[in-house]
Amino acid sequence: MNSFETVKRYKNLSESPVSLLDRTYEMIENDDLNDYITLTKNIAYEEAYKSEKRYKEGNPLSELDGVLFSIKDNIAVENIRMTCGSKILSDFISPYNATAVERIMKKGGIIVGKTNMDEFAMGSSNETSYFGPVKNPKNKDYVPGGSSGGSAASVASGHACISIGSDTGGSIRQPASFCGCVGFKPTYGTISRYGLTAFSSSLDTVGIASNCVADSKLAFEAVRGRDEHDSTIEDKKNDKRNYKKIGYISVIKHMDGPVREVYEKRISQLSDAFVLEEVAMDFIDVSISTYQIQTMCESSSNLARFDGIKYGLQPKEGKTLRKIYSAVRGEGFGSEVKRRILIGTYFLTERDGEYYELSFKLRDYIANQIDLLFTKVDAIVLPTSLTLPFRFDEKTTSPLQMHLSDSLTAFANLSNVPAISLNGGYIDNLPCGIQLVAKRNDDDNLLEFASTAEEIWSKNE
Amino acid sequence: MSNLLPTIGLEVHAQVKSRSKIFCRCAVEFSNKPNINVCPVCMGFPGAMPSLNSEVVKQAVRAGLALNCEINIVSGFARKNYYYPDLPKGYQITQFKKPIAERGYIILSNKKRIRIRRLHIEEDTGKMIHDQDEDTLIDFNRAGVPLIEIVTEPDFESAEEAVDYMTRIREILRYTGVSDANMERGELRGEPNISVRKTSDSPLGTKTEIKNLNSLKAIEKGINFEIDRQSKLVAEGFEVASETMLYNDKKQEVYPMRKKESASEYRYFIEPDLPDLVLKEDFVSSMKGTLGELPEVRRERLIKQYSVSRDESWILTSEKTLADFFERSVANTGAGKRIVNFFIREIPALLNEKNVDAEKLLFTPEDLNSLLREIEREAVNLNSAQTILKRMAQTGESSEKIIRDLNLRQTNDEEKVKQLISETLAENQKEVERYRKGEEKLFGVLVGFCMKKAKGSVSPASINKHLKEMLK
Numbered sequence: 012m013n014s015f016e017t018v019k020r021y022k023n024l025s026e027s028p029v030s031l032l033d034r035t036y037e038m039i040e041n042d043d044l045n046d047y048i049t050l051t052k053n054i055a056y057e058e059a060y061k062s063e064k065r066y067k068e069g070n071p072l073s074e075l076d077g078v079l080f081s082i083k084d085n086i087a088v089e090n091i092r093m094t095c096g097s098k099i100l101s102d103f104i105s106p107y108n109a110t111a112v113e114r115i116m117k118k119g120g121i122i123v124g125k126t127n128m129d130e131f132a133m134g135s136s137n138e139t140s141y142f143g144p145v146k147n148p149k150n151k152d153y154v155p156g157g158s159s160g161g162s163a164a165s166v167a168s169g170h171a172c173i174s175i176g177s178d179t180g181g182s183i184r185q186p187a188s189f190c191g192c193v194g195f196k197p198t199y200g201t202i203s204r205y206g207l208t209a210f211s212s213s214l215d216t217v218g219i220a221s222n223c224v225a226d227s228k229l230a231f232e233a234v235r236g237r238d239e240h241d242s243t244i245e246d247k248k249n250d251k252r253n254y255k256k257i258g259y260i261s262v263i264k265h266m267d268g269p270v271r272e273v274y275e276k277r278i279s280q281l282s283d284a285f286v287l288e289e290v291a292m293d294f295i296d297v298s299i300s301t302y303q304i305q306t307m308c309e310s311s312s313n314l315a316r317f318d319g320i321k322y323g324l325q326p327k328e329g330k331t332l333r334k335i336y337s338a339v340r341g342e343g344f345g346s347e348v349k350r351r352i353l354i355g356t357y358f359l360t361e362r363d364g365e366y367y368e369l370s371f372k373l374r375d376y377i378a379n380q381i382d383l384l385f386t387k388v389d390a391i392v393l394p395t396s397l398t399l400p401f402r403f404d405e406k407t408t409s410p411l412q413m414h415l416s417d418s419l420t421a422f423a424n425l426s427n428v429p430a431i432s433l434n435g436g437y438i439d440n441l442p443c444g445i446q447l448v449a450k451r452n453d454d455d456n457l458l459e460f461a462s463t464a465e466e467i468w469s470k471n472e
Numbered sequence: 473m474s475n476l477l478p479t480i481g482l483e484v485h486a487q488v489k490s491r492s493k494i495f496c497r498c499a500v501e502f503s504n505k506p507n508i509n510v511c512p513v514c515m516g517f518p519g520a521m522p523s524l525n526s527e528v529v530k531q532a533v534r535a536g537l538a539l540n541c542e543i544n545i546v547s548g549f550a551r552k553n554y555y556y557p558d559l560p561k562g563y564q565i566t567q568f569k570k571p572i573a574e575r576g577y578i579i580l581s582n583k584k585r586i587r588i589r590r591l592h593i594e595e596d597t598g599k600m601i602h603d604q605d606e607d608t609l610i611d612f613n614r615a616g617v618p619l620i621e622i623v624t625e626p627d628f629e630s631a632e633e634a635v636d637y638m639t640r641i642r643e644i645l646r647y648t649g650v651s652d653a654n655m656e657r658g659e660l661r662g663e664p665n666i667s668v669r670k671t672s673d674s675p676l677g678t679k680t681e682i683k684n685l686n687s688l689k690a691i692e693k694g695i696n697f698e699i700d701r702q703s704k705l706v707a708e709g710f711e712v713a714s715e716t717m718l719y720n721d722k723k724q725e726v727y728p729m730r731k732k733e734s735a736s737e738y739r740y741f742i743e744p745d746l747p748d749l750v751l752k753e754d755f756v757s758s759m760k761g762t763l764g765e766l767p768e769v770r771r772e773r774l775i776k777q778y779s780v781s782r783d784e785s786w787i788l789t790s791e792k793t794l795a796d797f798f799e800r801s802v803a804n805t806g807a808g809k810r811i812v813n814f815f816i817r818e819i820p821a822l823l824n825e826k827n828v829d830a831e832k833l834l835f836t837p838e839d840l841n842s843l844l845r846e847i848e849r850e851a852v853n854l855n856s857a858q859t860i861l862k863r864m865a866q867t868g869e870s871s872e873k874i875i876r877d878l879n880l881r882q883t884n885d886e887e888k889v890k891q892l893i894s895e896t897l898a899e900n901q902k903e904v905e906r907y908r909k910g911e912e913k914l915f916g917v918l919v920g921f922c923m924k925k926a927k928g929s930v931s932p933a934s935i936n937k938h939l940k941e942m943l944k
Contacts, residue, residue, distance in 0.1 A: 105517070316518070
């Protein structure tokens with residue numbers, strides 16, 4: 012499903028938003044992907060009827076009017092449950108809309124439901140969700156990736172046209188790669204985070220999953236820009252220009268053979284239109300530990316608010332404060348979340364938080380290296396993930412293996428640059444994503460480049 | 473047993489005067505209804521983010537300037553992490569490594585200079601309320617209310633100095649309008665840290681911090697109690713533990729509350745949701761012009777301009793509103809000793825009696841001005857003026873009306889005065905006889921009789937003058 016075709020049918024009245032919604036809900040309910048945690052039928056139909064009326068009057072709000080959106084369940088929709096994939100928020104109703112949601116709705120977008128995710132976005136396979144794992148729509152024995160597994164799966168399976176998710180270290184790009192769709196992480200500070208439940212505030216970005224680059228572009232235009240609620244939005248845009256030189260890497264540690272095969276094929280297909288230049292990205296090695304320290308430290312603080320006092324899971328017993336906290340947090344958080352909170356608390360406490368400060372120095376180093384690369388090339392093309400989708404429980408016993416899933420994506424968050432994952436093809440019916448990365452605030456140019464690459468690759472299938 | 477030498481520092485929290493909270497638009501008001509001024513931001517709901525209220529920045533810069541601080545053009549926010557039910561996010565947004573102002577000072581009334589280490593912006597917490605059923609309730613109205621924290625160097629050597637510092641801070645915050653600084657409402661809170669040592673050469677002892685000191689009196693009592701307690705411990709050979717102490721207002725004693733936290737236990741780190749606070753140089757310099765006259769400068773000026781004593785200048789400047797009231801009341805008069813003294817004697821006492829601020833009196837400085845003019849040209853005597861003032865304060869009537877109603881205007885018309893005196897002398901012939909026979913001390917008694925009969929309508933000076941002549 013893409014928005015262009017949907018809107019075309021709406022315009023010639025061969026389809027109505029209400030009937031599309033009917034069909035979509037039927038499909039979701041007959042499917043066992045588990046990509047949604049909550050379906051938002053009431054608000055969806057309310058908006059669909061309004062949208063239908065606008066099309067009948069020949070007066071749609073925008074190119075997104077009536078387009079079906081899914082929203083990752085860590086992004087607030089007013090009066091709708093927001094669980095963040097956790098038991099601790101399993102009954103929490105958000106009293107307000109996230110800025111991104113507000114802006115989508117203003118354009119006439121219809122919110123189908125809230126998508127499943129790794130608990131508090133901590134995971135790369137969607138297996139840490141309290142609401143159970145999501146199945147990969149391309150092969151149900153495999154994980155959809157994470158943490159925005161539900162978002163990518165919902166889009167790839169036609170359960171939504173576009174999904175608004177989040178990307179802290181690859182959480183929109185890696186599941187897009189695993190599900191065979193597009194996943195876009197913009198420059199940090201481009202889309203308001205207001206209403207996005209914080210995982211690691213200095214790295215979190217709102218991300219977009221869709222079936223084509225054009226849809227990511229449309230959604231990005233709708234949600235980007237300054238917001239009085241988020242002071243970290245800078246809203247800087249680089250001048251428009253066409254990319255000429257594209258960087259690629261030849262040596263990537265731990266990369267699976269099939270991924271290399273797809274990558275090499277896709278790189279060579281770009282050689283007609285672009286000048287290719289081999290680049291080194293040695294900083295990838297330090298990016299994972301840097302990423303771990305930053306996210307664990309920040310999340311230990313960001314998740315402190317879930318204490319059973321104001322909202323969320325209520326303590327069944329516990330007379331003293333300490334007992335209330337341990338009862339609620341002990342029962343409410345899953346083991347991956349607890350593990351990260353503990354490690355983050357340790358890193359912030361030991362040596363007066365020196366580790367966290369050091370991780371910022373490493374971030375600066377990585378950002379400098381990236382800046383240097385972009386003096387030589389306009390964009391870098393590399394695989395999104397070292398591996399193809401893996402089977403359920405294949406990596407859950409080894410957190411370190413799981414963390415390697417972020418190897419090729421986290422550096423973009425650490426250096427605040429935009430990146431987009433496109434489907435590069437399939438090996439044994441398993442999708443393999445290829446990632447395009449550009450310099451800071453070059454989001455529009457990157458999306459242009461991604462459209463071109465998408466076109467070249469689809470011609471050379 | 474004599475106490476050891478105390479070393480005291482103070483952390484002062486002042487609520488910044490602002491219509492809305494520091495990171496959201498909820499109203500700041502003193503209210504009895506709990507949890508009405510709250511929103512996702514100040515309640516720490518998932519996804520909510522802070523956005524800084526620029527009014528708070530302005531007031532913090534003004535406070536910094538008024539306290540002779542250097543203003544940091546770039547300052548930043550940090551998270552102070554700890555768990556407590558009244559702390560909605562599980563961390564307090566404050567300034568840690570880069571406060572908005574540093575290295576200031578304040579001069580105490582004994583002329584001692586107290587160094588201010590830093591002044592920073594932060595958010596207040598909610599309030600825990602323990603009800604009769606021993607349930608604990610939480611009111612988040614106060615959560616996110618803007619505060620400035622002012623930290624001194626350990627420059628105080630007595631509780632009196634600390635109390636004087638609190639008074640000076642309160643005065644400056646009120647003069648500049650940064651804070652209402654009302655201690656009873658918790659708008660100004662002082663937390664002293666105290667250590668003792670044997671001589672001024674010995675290294676500083678282990679310090680404790682006292683919380684819950686909600687009045688100047690409590691600060692004084694609490695510090696003195698703690699100095700005694702520590703001195704006894706040291707004298708008996710024990711060590712002072714690094715603790716946070718809690719003051720019990722009823723017993724006027726302090727008790728250990730918990731082990732004192734070190735900075736690393738708060739896991740401070742840069743607040744990623746707020747960019748650095750960058751001020752423009754010309755913004756800072758423009759704030760200098762908004763401070764108005766600070767209390768110490770005003771005292772110096774009052775001493776010069778109205779020839780009041782240093783003590784009197786302190787009385788007049790104790791509140792900015794009083795000093796303003798004073799200057800407006802004596803405007804366009806000669807501001808002579810007679811009316812300045814009248815003001816200093818009567819008005820502060822009146823405010824004290826009514827327990828109100830000068831602005832809340834039933835009469836205006838302009839009303840008082842007309843009474844003072846009457847006093848100045850001796851049209852009413854001071855006793856009458858006191859009566860008139862009381863009535864003005866009770867009814868809000870103008871001094872002219874009261875003078876008319878009570879017939880209190882003095883006359884200096886010679887004929888009338890002479891007539892009054894001759895009538896009085898006629899009524900008191902015995903005393904007149906005795907005086908004339910040489911009992912000169914009866915002169916005063918006769919003046920008294922005249923005054924009584926005149927009911928304030930004649931000035932004592934003119935009775936004196938004429939009586940002497942008429943008794944010859």
